Amino acid sequence: MAETNKNKFIIGLLQLAYSANIGENTKKTLSWVKKAAKQGAQVICLPELYRTQYFCQKEDSKLFDLAETIPGPSTKVFQKAAKENNVSIVLPLFEKRAPGVYHNSAVIINADGNMLGTYRKMHIPDDPGFYEKYYFAPGDLGFKSFETKYGKIGTLICWDQWYPEAARLTALKGASVLFYPTAIGWHPAEKERYGAAQKDSWITIQRSHAIANGVYVASVNRTGFEKTVENQDGIIFWGSSFICDPQGVLIAQASEDKEEILMADVDLNHIETIRRNWPFLRDRRIDAYQEITKRYLDE
16 A cells, blocks of 8 residues: 655545435445545545435425434444545534534544544524524534544535634644535526626635635535425526635636536645745734624724
């Protein structure tokens, strides 16, 4: 077995479409993990809530039955897959923590099959067709990084991607790459008028996190059209998963409508070079940021 390069590792994103069949979704995703591993990926990230269609298009108490415990069915099969394929996996799932307490979470599994820990989505949206506050309690584990076999990574989830504070705190924990498992798309009636601007904003904010923190950013979205509510228009998930480097340069990007594996190198030497020349972390005025914890600064 080739010796692991401690200064460089390969990340892989699985941009996939999902059906209403949990078993089929799990089986398909496992097959794509194996495919990505064969192509050389060492740390693989799945889209947000990989196991089901995006059920938050409506509020329905019966949908809590889709949740699973940690450990549980998903962790069991992906721990096995991680060990068999010698890869680390970012596994996003609908977590049942206790009766009536649920989270939108990501489990980080190391290449030996052991779980390194869990991140719970901190920022929970509530928009038409994205009724997540009904299902998910806000995360309470804080912002974290995880030392995988191949490198130190952090993960945030979807709506977290709009918040510079989340990216900053995760980067300050030592993560060299920020993974953003995602389920984001267009309302069909809005796509023609607002679609290009919406997607551009989504890419731009995440590229800015890479630049401000001197890290790689890897955002993996689902693709395809999902209509889970009969009298609603559904969501066109816009795919477009991407990886950018510490300068915000797009080094890999997927299509809007195809299932794909996206791969790129994470180079720790490149992070060092960028941070030496753009020393944003050095020049932070940590003595002057106390008010950032306030909701709004009324004069």
